[in-house]
Each structure stands twice: as C-alpha cells, then as structure tokens.
Amino acid sequence: MAKKTLQSWQGTLAVIGVDWGDSGKGRLTDDLSARADVAARFNGGSNTGHTVENQYGKFALHIIPSGIFNQKATCLVGRNVAVDLDSLVLEMSALAKAGVSYKNLLVDEQASLVMPWHKMRDGLREKLRSAKIGTTGRGVGPAYADRTERVGLLVRDLVSSDFARKIKEEVKIQNKFYDLKLNAKVIIKQYQTYRIKVKDFVGKSIPIIRQAQKEKKNILFEGAQGYFLDIDAGTYPYVTSSNPGVVGIARSFDIHPSEINNVVGITKAYTTRVGEGPMPTKISGEVGRKIIDVGNEVGTTTGRERAVGWLDLVLIMEAARANKLKALAVTKLDVLTNISKLKLCISYKLNRKSTDYIGHDAEFLSKVKPVYEEVGGWTQDISSIRSFTDLPKNAQVYIKKIEEFAKVPVKFISVGPKRGEVIYK
Ligand code: GDP
Ligand code: IMO
Ligand code: MG
Numbered sequence: 375m376a377k378k379t380l381q382s383w384q385g386t387l388a389v390i391g392v393d394w395g396d397s398g399k400g401r402l403t404d405d406l407s408a409r410a411d412v413a414a415r416f417n418g419g420s421n422t423g424h425t426v427e428n429q430y431g432k433f434a435l436h437i438i439p440s441g442i443f444n445q446k447a448t449c450l451v452g453r454n455v456a457v458d459l460d461s462l463v464l465e466m467s468a469l470a471k472a473g474v475s476y477k478n479l480l481v482d483e484q485a486s487l488v489m490p491w492h493k494m495r496d497g498l499r500e501k502l503r504s505a506k507i508g509t510t511g512r513g514v515g516p517a518y519a520d521r522t523e524r525v526g527l528l529v530r531d532l533v534s535s536d537f538a539r540k541i542k543e544e545v546k547i548q549n550k551f552y553d554l555k556l557n558a559k560v561i562i563k564q565y566q567t568y569r570i571k572v573k574d575f576v577g578k579s580i581p582i583i584r585q586a587q588k589e590k591k592n593i594l595f596e597g598a599q600g601y602f603l604d605i606d607a608g609t610y611p612y613v614t615s616s617n618p619g620v621v622g623i624a625r626s627f628d629i630h631p632s633e634i635n636n637v638v639g640i641t642k643a644y645t646t647r648v649g650e651g652p653m654p655t656k657i658s659g660e661v662g663r664k665i666i667d668v669g670n671e672v673g674t675t676t677g678r679e680r681a682v683g684w685l686d687l688v689l690i691m692e693a694a695r696a697n698k699l700k701a702l703a704v705t706k707l708d709v710l711t712n713i714s715k716l717k718l719c720i721s722y723k724l725n726r727k728s729t730d731y732i733g734h735d736a737e738f739l740s741k742v743k744p745v746y747e748e749v750g751g752w753t754q755d756i757s758s759i760r761s762f763t764d765l766p767k768n769a770q771v772y773i774k775k776i777e778e779f780a781k782v783p784v785k786f787i788s789v790g791p792k793r794g795e796v797i798y799k
Contacts, residue, residue: 379798380701380785383409385635386593389703391600391618392639392693394647396673396680398705400424402640402786403440403596404793411591412448412582413441416626417616418598419456419488419517421510423674428793430472434674436461439596442469442476447594448586449476450579452626453484454616456517457529459568466571481572482579482626483530489541490561491548492516498552507612508649510675518615533573538562583627595623595634601693609736612651620697631698639699639782641690643707643772645683648673652740655683655719669709684717684746687779692731694782703786704776707769708757716772717746720779749775757790762799773799 383406391397404426407413420436427433428443435442437457439449451457462481469476492513499516500506509515520526525547531540545558586593599618602608607619616622620631631637644665647653657665662682665671671680693699710716722729722742732738752766759765762773765787773784787797 388595393600407441410594414450417622419514420458420461422598453482454626458488640703646680701785719744
C-alpha cells in the first residue's frame with residue numbers, strides 16, 4: 375500500500391473507524407465503492423449514521439451499506455448487524471425516491487432483529503441509571519444482549535411461516551420480565567408489513583463472500599462506529615455492544631483478519647465523541663465552538679452535539695497496531711482552516727509517567743494528561759484542492775506528523791463532504 379493509491383484498490387479492503395465514530399466512513403465507503411464487487415456491513419445497527427453525499431442526493435444510512443450506489447456491487451448486511459426494520463424500510467424508500475435501486479441488497483438471515491422491546495429497554499435502562507452511557511436509544515445493546523443470551527429473534531424468523539406465533543410468545547416473556555405492556559397484535563401487524571417489504575432481500579451472505587474470494591473479486595467491508603467504542607477494546611462502559619475493528623468482520627463473515635489485504639483506518643483531522651465517556655484531548659472555549667460550528671458536529675442519528683478534541687494520535691497508534699492498518703484516511707481537513715495553532719496529542723502521561731492506551735478502562739482514560747505537539751495553521755480555503763502538494767505547507771506538515779507518529783501512510787484526505795472532494799495521496 376505504501377506506493378499505491380486507494381483509488382486503484384483491489385482485493386479485500388476494510389474501512390475501520392479509529393476513534394469514537396462519525397469519522398466519515400459512509401463517504402469513504404461511497405468514494406471507494408466504484409471498484410467493489412461486494413460491499414458489506416459487518417457490525418452495529420441503527421445507532422450508526424453514515425452520511426453519503428453524491429449525485430443522487432444526501433443520505434443518512436443506518437443499516438444499508440454505503441456501497442449501495444454502485445448498482446453492480448452486491449451489498450451485504452452481515453449476520454452480526456443488529457437489523458432495525460423501522461430504519462431499513464425508511465432507507466429503502468429514501469433510496470427509491472432518489473431513483474437508486476436496491477435490488478442488489480442482501481440481509482443475512484442469521485442477523486438479529488431489533489424489536490420494539492429492545493428500544494424500550496434501551497430507553498428505560500438509560501433513564502434508570504445514575505451514570506448514563508448516553509446510548510443512541512436504538513435498542514442496539516439489548517438486541518445484542520438477547521443474541522448473546524440466545525433468545526433474540528432473527529431475520530430468518532421474520533420470513534418463517536410462524537413469525538406471528540414467535541412474536542406473541544416473545545411479547546409475553548418481555549412483558550413478564552420488563553413490565554413493558556406491549557401489545558402483540560399491534561407489533562405483529564406492523565411486522566407483517568415489514569416482512570412484505572424485506573422478504574425478497576433475505577438470504578445467506580457467507581456463500582457470496584466465499585465465491586467472491588474464490589473469484590478474486592473486490593470486497594469492501596464497511597465498519598460502523600470506531601475502535602474505541604468496541605465492547606472489549608473500548609472505554610467500557612462507554613462503548614457500543616459490537617466489534618467495530620477487524621474482529622467484527624470475522625464475526626459476520628467467518629473471515630480471518632489475515633485475509634483482508636488492506637485495512638484502512640479512518641479519522642477526522644480532529645477527534646470527536648458523542649454520548650458519555652472520557653476524551654483526553656477535549657477542546658473547550660472559542661476554538662472548540664468554532665470546530666463544532668464549521669464542522670457541523672451534530673450526530674447523524676440522534677442530532678446530539680458532538681464534543682470535539684485535538685487529534686489523539688495515542689488512540690490512532692493503538693488502533694493501527696491492533697487492526698494492522700495499511701493506510702489512514704483523514705477527513706474534514708477543511709474544517710481546521712483558519713485556526714492559527716493546531717495541536718496533535720502524541721502521548722499520554724499518568725502520574726507524570728508516559729503510558730500506553732489501556733483498553734476496557736474508561737477510568738484510565740479519564741485520568742491521563744495529553745502531551746501535545748503544536749503545528750501552525752493555514753488560512754487558505756482548501757476545499758477545491760485535489761493534490762497533496764497543492765495544500766498549504768502547514769496542512770502538509772500536519773498530515774506528515776500524523777504519518778510520522780501513527781507509522782501509517784495517509785492515503786485519503788477529504789476536504790469536503792461530497793463524493794470526489796478528496797485528495798488521494
Ligand atoms: P460516519 O458515521 O463515520 O459515516 O460519519 P458521519 O456521516 O456520521 O459524520 C461525518 C460528517 O462529516 C457527515 O456530516 C459528513 O457529511 C461530513 N463530512 C465527511 N467528510 C467531510 C469533509 O471532508 N469535509 C466536511 N466539511 N465534511 C465532511
Ligand atoms: P457511526 O457508525 C458515534 C455511541 C453512542 C454512545 C455509545 C453507546 O455513525 O460512527 P449505543 O446506542 O451503541 O448503545 O450507544 O456509542 N455510538 C456512536 N457514536 N457514531 C456511531 O456510529 C455510534 N454508535 C454508537 O453515542 O456513546
Ligand atoms: Mg455516523
């Protein structure tokens with residue numbers, strides 16, 4: 375990957391967030407998807423909000439892979455995705471309205487369904503907890519919990535002949551356990567309409583992946599969230615309930631990480647976080663406000679404002695190591711224009727001693743002190759630049775510092791939200 379550009383990628387390529395989500399995975403996947411024969415989502419549910427802006431319009435995708443705009447690619451929703459049908463059918467109709475066919479979509483029959491009781495339990499749990507996680511309220515945690523407990527309904531149940539009986543039985547149990555006062559008849563009626571819309575898109579994803587591998591086709595894996603929201607490696611309990619790193623690909627598609635030729639880590643040119651949980655490099659005051667406003671740092675799924683911070687290279691170094699990144703994509707570089715001094719967090723100190731990242735430990739991250747390197751800013755509008763050497767000198771230095779510390783080449787720099795507003799390095 376050192377000499378090649380991402381524009382001519384081939385083989386298997388994974389897009390992995392190296393942060394706390396919302397790095398621009400939707401737009402990167404859309405930008406790369408022209409070469410994909412298969413585009414596959416492997417984790418998360420409708421907590422995800424992947425924004426894509428291209429010639430068809432602007433879309434917020436939650437369940438459908440962002441490769442859907444390439445009509446030649448088979449688009450898979452893997453078995454470890456928590457499938458929210460409320461969201462899926464809305465996305466289908468938004469695409470249809472824009473004239474985008476989704477006939478190439480396939481949802482794995484073994485994926486878990488997110489049901490109304492999961493959303494209710496998500497909301498209730500958050501309301502009752504004193505230390506809130508700040509979930510998206512999309513029922514994703516409870517749906518994965520039921521899968522782990524082996525009691526959740528699957529997509530294949532939706533298309534089975536006794537779906538109504540299964541819902542009825544589950545509603546009885548949920549009402550008993552959680553006192554939710556659910557009405558089985560109402561839910562069955564709603565899900566019967568979903569079943570009609572979705573049934574032709576249900577199937578087995580793994581044979582498609584196997585065949586594509588055999589034929590050496592190009593497979594693009596799209597992660598949701600970011601590595602530091604990983605249930606195991608992230609800042610527990612302020613995490614999501616799936617694996618946004620390469621491990622998540624194996625959980626959906628039975629593929630060993632060594633079979634993935636190119637793992638591309640994606641981050642904004644600064645760090646953001648939405649929901650609760652520590653963030654060592656958080657910026658408050660005027661500069662923070664400016665980045666939120668210029669970057670429009672408002673969550674795609676929940677509309678909550680995201681906290682912003684200086685780019686945390688300690689996190690990126692850890693994500694690069696654990697996911698064997700071959701390249702980095704840096705988005706929203708345009709947002710940093712007109713900030714006179716930029717900072718990069720190059721290490722952490724804990725009790726005045728240097729420390730590496732420790733996973734699964736939010737308390738650790740709340741105590742570390744960031745060590746910064748300062749870089750000068752730039753004032754030139756960079757949004758129409760398409761070549762690295764045309765960037766202002768300080769913007770080039772900023773990117774080179776990222777490469778120097780992360781020890782991963784930056785191969786994609788975006789300077790605007792739309793398809794093609796990109797520098798391939
Ligand atoms: P994802 O969840 O990783 O797909 O990211 P989101 O879509 O939730 O958030 C990224 C936001 O940044 C979206 O609103 C994008 O339209 C926007 N965006 C992506 N890349 C760029 C860029 O290079 N410049 C600017 N200004 N906005 C961008
Ligand atoms: P994309 O794919 C940003 C965060 C929530 C919360 C925590 C747990 O768009 O990058 P959950 O609903 O998953 O139980 O919430 O995880 N979170 C995200 N933050 N982007 C996402 O997805 C996220 N998905 C979950 O804000 O802090
Ligand atoms: Mg998002």
